[in-house]
Amino acid sequence: MQKNCIFCQIANGEIPCHKIFEDDDVLAFLDISQVTKGHALVICKEHYENFLSTPKDLVHKVMDIAQRVGQVQIQMLGAKGVNIVSNCYENAGQSVMHFHVHVIPRYGKTDSFILEMKDNSKESLNLPAIADQIKLK
Numbered sequence: 001m002q003k004n005c006i007f008c009q010i011a012n013g014e015i016p017c018h019k020i021f022e023d024d025d026v027l028a029f030l031d032i033s034q035v036t037k038g039h040a041l042v043i044c045k046e047h048y049e050n051f052l053s054t055p056k057d058l059v060h061k062v063m064d065i066a067q068r069v070g071q072v073q074i075q076m077l078g079a080k081g082v083n084i085v086s087n088c089y090e091n092a093g094q095s096v097m098h099f100h101v102h103v104i105p106r107y108g109k110t111d112s113f114i115l116e117m118k119d120n121s122k123e124s125l126n127l128p129a130i131a132d133q134i135k136l137k
Contacts (some may be wrong), residue, residue, distance in 0.1 A: 002047045007098035011045040025058060026065050028103075035113045038077045038106050042066045043100040050088040054099045062101055069103045083115055096113030 001008040009015045011027050020040060021028035028042040036043040042065050046053040054062075063084075083104040087094040104113055 005047055005098050007043050007096055008047050021065055026061050028065050028069055029097055035109055038073050038105045040069050040103045041100050047099050048071040048099045050099050051086045054090050068102050079107055081106040083137045
């Protein structure tokens, strides 16, 4: 636990939250910002900076709960889809440096949440060279 980490404080019960799931390793609760109705956060209770630094067994547990939360959001809130998002590092939008996953229910064109991916296929990118650079070995 890190004393200045808000998610560690929430996991430790020092700051209240609206819990939707809890076990020994994982906590899921409603995000106070509510990008859309039912926007939830799923965190591992142990402090790790982000998805990239968290042991894979904990990542699997967090993602299992995120999947279950998304399924319930669709079933019980009438969401038409969900976005599962985990930002890694400040340049990618991570504002709390504690591994967490946003589960954001989507209701249609009236959503206030926008995730935009632009087509860069017209750029002169050397895809074979990029693939070689990041190929898993």
